[in-house]
Amino acid sequence: MLTAGRSGSGEGKPVLAVVGGGPVGLAIAWRCAQRGMRVTVYDPAPGSGASAVAAGMLSPVAEATFGERDLTALMVNAAARWPAFAAEVEVAGGRDVGYRTDGTLIVALTADDVAEARRLWTYQQSLDLPLTPLLPTELRVREPQLSTRVRGGAYAPADHQVDPRRLVPALVAAARAAGVRVERRQVDRLSDVDADVVVVAAGTGSATLAGLPVRPVKGQVLRLRAPGGGPPVVRHVIRGYADGRSVYLVPRVDGEVVVGATVEERGDLTVTAGAVLDLLRAAAELVPELAEYELAEARAATRPGTPDNLPYLGPLPGRPGVLVATGHYRHGILLAPITADLVADALTGGEPTGGALAGDDWPAELAPLRPDRAARQAPVRRTTGQAPADLPTGQAPADLPTGQAPADLPTGQAPADRLSGPGDPVEEGNRWN
Amino acid sequence: MLTAGRSGSGEGKPVLAVVGGGPVGLAIAWRCAQRGMRVTVYDPAPGSGASAVAAGMLSPVAEATFGERDLTALMVNAAARWPAFAAEVEVAGGRDVGYRTDGTLIVALTADDVAEARRLWTYQQSLDLPLTPLLPTELRVREPQLSTRVRGGAYAPADHQVDPRRLVPALVAAARAAGVRVERRQVDRLSDVDADVVVVAAGTGSATLAGLPVRPVKGQVLRLRAPGGGPPVVRHVIRGYADGRSVYLVPRVDGEVVVGATVEERGDLTVTAGAVLDLLRAAAELVPELAEYELAEARAATRPGTPDNLPYLGPLPGRPGVLVATGHYRHGILLAPITADLVADALTGGEPTGGALAGDDWPAELAPLRPDRAARQAPVRRTTGQAPADLPTGQAPADLPTGQAPADLPTGQAPADRLSGPGDPVEEGNRWN
Numbered sequence: 001m002l003t004a005g006r007s008g009s010g011e012g013k014p015v016l017a018v019v020g021g022g023p024v025g026l027a028i029a030w031r032c033a034q035r036g037m038r039v040t041v042y043d044p045a046p047g048s049g050a051s052a053v054a055a056g057m058l059s060p061v062a063e064a065t066f067g068e069r070d071l072t073a074l075m076v077n078a079a080a081r082w083p084a085f086a087a088e089v090e091v092a093g094g095r096d097v098g099y100r101t102d103g104t105l106i107v108a109l110t111a112d113d114v115a116e117a118r119r120l121w122t123y124q125q126s127l128d129l130p131l132t133p134l135l136p137t138e139l140r141v142r143e144p145q146l147s148t149r150v151r152g153g154a155y156a157p158a159d160h161q162v163d164p165r166r167l168v169p170a171l172v173a174a175a176r177a178a179g180v181r182v183e184r185r186q187v188d189r190l191s192d193v194d195a196d197v198v199v200v201a202a203g204t205g206s207a208t209l210a211g212l213p214v215r216p217v218k219g220q221v222l223r224l225r226a227p228g229g230g231p232p233v234v235r236h237v238i239r240g241y242a243d244g245r246s247v248y249l250v251p252r253v254d255g256e257v258v259v260g261a262t263v264e265e266r267g268d269l270t271v272t273a274g275a276v277l278d279l280l281r282a283a284a285e286l287v288p289e290l291a292e293y294e295l296a297e298a299r300a301a302t303r304p305g306t307p308d309n310l311p312y313l314g315p316l317p318g319r320p321g322v323l324v325a326t327g328h329y330r331h332g333i334l335l336a337p338i339t340a341d342l343v344a345d346a347l348t349g350g351e352p353t354g355g356a357l358a359g360d361d362w363p364a365e366l367a368p369l370r371p372d373r374a375a376r377q378a379p380v381r382r383t384t385g386q387a388p389a390d391l392p393t394g395q396a397p398a399d400l401p402t403g404q405a406p407a408d409l410p411t412g413q414a415p416a417d418r419l420s421g422p423g424d425p426v427e428e429g430n431r432w433n
Numbered sequence: 434m435l436t437a438g439r440s441g442s443g444e445g446k447p448v449l450a451v452v453g454g455g456p457v458g459l460a461i462a463w464r465c466a467q468r469g470m471r472v473t474v475y476d477p478a479p480g481s482g483a484s485a486v487a488a489g490m491l492s493p494v495a496e497a498t499f500g501e502r503d504l505t506a507l508m509v510n511a512a513a514r515w516p517a518f519a520a521e522v523e524v525a526g527g528r529d530v531g532y533r534t535d536g537t538l539i540v541a542l543t544a545d546d547v548a549e550a551r552r553l554w555t556y557q558q559s560l561d562l563p564l565t566p567l568l569p570t571e572l573r574v575r576e577p578q579l580s581t582r583v584r585g586g587a588y589a590p591a592d593h594q595v596d597p598r599r600l601v602p603a604l605v606a607a608a609r610a611a612g613v614r615v616e617r618r619q620v621d622r623l624s625d626v627d628a629d630v631v632v633v634a635a636g637t638g639s640a641t642l643a644g645l646p647v648r649p650v651k652g653q654v655l656r657l658r659a660p661g662g663g664p665p666v667v668r669h670v671i672r673g674y675a676d677g678r679s680v681y682l683v684p685r686v687d688g689e690v691v692v693g694a695t696v697e698e699r700g701d702l703t704v705t706a707g708a709v710l711d712l713l714r715a716a717a718e719l720v721p722e723l724a725e726y727e728l729a730e731a732r733a734a735t736r737p738g739t740p741d742n743l744p745y746l747g748p749l750p751g752r753p754g755v756l757v758a759t760g761h762y763r764h765g766i767l768l769a770p771i772t773a774d775l776v777a778d779a780l781t782g783g784e785p786t787g788g789a790l791a792g793d794d795w796p797a798e799l800a801p802l803r804p805d806r807a808a809r810q811a812p813v814r815r816t817t818g819q820a821p822a823d824l825p826t827g828q829a830p831a832d833l834p835t836g837q838a839p840a841d842l843p844t845g846q847a848p849a850d851r852l853s854g855p856g857d858p859v860e861e862g863n864r865w866n
Contacts, residue, residue, distance in 0.1 A: 227703070270660070271728050273716070273717065273727070274724025276728050277724065280709060280710040280713070281710060281714065283706070291710065294705060294706070298728060298731075
């Protein structure tokens with residue numbers, strides 16, 4: 001049995017164990033330690049899961065899709081917290097996290113691609129999300145290396161990026177500076193952890209730890225590198241529709257361009273020829289110059305998917321003292337700060353020992369995220385799962401039959417009531433720029 | 434100064450130093466040791482050069498191209514030696530080398546591809562090389578997983594394969610068993626080697642060691658792996674023309690499929706997005722099932738090219754005691770056994786101390802391969818060099834202006850007179866099957 005927290009001084013403080021040292025778990029640990037809790041993170045290799053492969057797009061607008069208003073509201077609120085969060089992590093962790101606010105260009109190659117993209121843009125604009133359609137000439141003013149084949153696009157100024165491979169070490173350093181212990185150990189059963197409160201933030205590993213329908217959704221991602229070590233030829237995050245295929249390009253200042261990602265209903269980590277082919281083809285169609293780039297890495301990871309694409313956040317039914325913060329699917333980086341804030345608020349906002357933990361006191365506004373909805377969810381699996389990269393990354397969740405969502409899931413603004421912040425466009429219109 | 438050979442017993446035997454531990458150098462060392470010479474091979478990492486990336490096609494027929502009759506004759510003779518050579522290496526080295534005689538299918542996807550391929554087939558058949566045109570239905574009987582788009586093809590039964598990554602360790606073991614010493618050391622100058630005879634077999638490194646116009650020609654190669662660990666869905670070596678791009682697929686029994694190769698006039702070892710894209714696209718167009726394969730490796734190496742695509746084999750001008758065996762370009766694996774035989778014959782066939790080494794006694798029939806032709810060669814570089822994979826691998830040498838070959842290079846059968854063996858079709862017609 002592992003024992004969370006230190007012996008010695010601070011013995012009287014609440015003891016929190018976080019199982020899982022990805023961005024979500026580390027941010028929770030950091031925030032809770034800042035509120036005075038004694039915290040230990042358990043992970044055999046912090047940051048080695050999905051975040052090691054993730055591109056780090058922070059895209060509440062381009063990712064807003066039909067039938068996911070709760071998720072969109074959560075993501076919008078999450079994005080609003082990122083500028084301050086990034087600045088604070090960089091100071092506390094003593095290093096850069098690669099947070100970049102150049103915004104995102106969405107581009108479409110063929111007339112069919114434009115039609116498909118426009119359908120979503122219309123929806124996103126109906127939510128007053130900040131999105132400006134651009135002419136091809138306007139797109140090329142912003143990114144001169146875009147293919148001359150690009151026929152349409154839009155600018156999402158509030159869709160930013162961070163580098164997860166810089167974020168995780170910064171979070172580890174920040175958490176340690178706040179007193180968090182990071183134990184490089186595998187936790188196979190929750191009963192192996194001795195703590196007042198246990199938070200399960202173990203990504204796809206949460207399925208067995210917490211008995212929740214979290215399933216692995218494989219994503220394959222490439223990393224290109226500009227020849228000669230300079231910065232890439234593009235500056236914005238570029239999300240493209242290319243001959244029916246989707247791809248995103250995330251340029252880093254250091255010359256790296258992340259190219260992603262497949263969305264596959266399988267749990268292996270094999271890099272396949274077909275996925276690499278599709279990603280490279282779409283990337284080179286959008287920005288031909290990328291063909292000259294080094295293919296520096298090809299890697300796969302599994303995202304923790306849930307039946308309704310919403311994370312599980314709240315008390316684990318029948319397990320007093322156990323909170324769940326997992327199932328962030330394709331949005332773990334974006335949602336890490338807000339998840340951490342919500343957990344810290346719940347654990348320290350009421351009684352310091354965690355009155356919310358019995359399940360009864362969990363904030364009603366967060367009800368849509370509660371893990372107890374899992375009992376009413378049939379696991380949903382797409383039937384097209386084996387084909388790599390055949391789904392636009394921005395729309396994969398739309399393939400899920402949202403009509404099967406449990407009846408008590410609000411279709412409207414329930415979490416936004418609680419989650420709305422100063423920049424929430426659902427509540428306050430477009431104040432993103 | 435390095436000292437080749439052992440002290441102690443055998444002191445009276447000739448001492449041979451081979452600089453370069455690729456297949457050519459190792460085969461030379463082995464053969465010379467078998468003839469009673471005391472041999473040391475110098476290489477910091479034997480088998481780490483071009484052979485570590487090479488696919489190992491043994492293709493005298495499919496590689497026979499316009500204006501290279503000397504090279505074709507040499508390759509035909511070399512291929513005839515392979516069955517016995519492979520068997521002998523396997524016994525002496527105590528391990529399998531992956532020699533496979535399933536033959537090669539040449540396939541073409543579009544009408545343009547068929548026309549381009551047919552032009553070369555006609556030439557190859559005019560040399561009586563064993564090549565049988567096949568209908569698409571006949572191709573698919575041999576390889577059911579070929580794309581239904583394949584419109585034409587041919588069967589080259591004498592074009593075989595070997596696995597260079599198995600061959601090198603087998604050669605090292607065979608050479609050691611015959612008394613060869615392998616010294617893991619870098620040789621930067623020939624004067625650093627103390628031996629009666631020095632053979633330079635250092636691939637692209639031969640340029641600085643021997644002052645010859647050997648240039649690096651980059652090749653990028655992928656290795657795929659069948660899912661589940663079974664054998665690949667194809668059995669033959671497949672050389673394809675796919676929408677104007679060339680690719681070859683070399684299936685191993687263990688599930689690996691080697692996909693190659695670019696031909697680029699540059700010396701770096703960077704794996705580029707464009708090259709991987711082109712190779713994967715062509716491979717998947719020919720055998721769609723390969724999209725499901727793991728992309729296990731992408732790697733580049735440089736082949737040692739010469740101005741006329743013929744290797745340099747013979748005495749180094751002005752350096753008595755130094756032989757050169759390099760510049761094998763894209764054919765180093767195929768030509769290793771014959772190169773070794775020719776060197777061993779030259780060194781031990783006449784006076785045992787190497788009468789050939791003064792240069793005067795070098796067999797006249799091998800004159801076309803003599804390094805002293807370099808003085809009359811202007812280095813030839815293709816102007817299309819930067820574009821990856823845009824040249825059919827079987828035809829790249831045809832782009833070289835053969836009209837610039839020195840006047841004393843025979844256009845006909847000179848080396849075949851000496852090199853012809855029992856299987857030489859130039860001399861004796863089609864006796865390959």
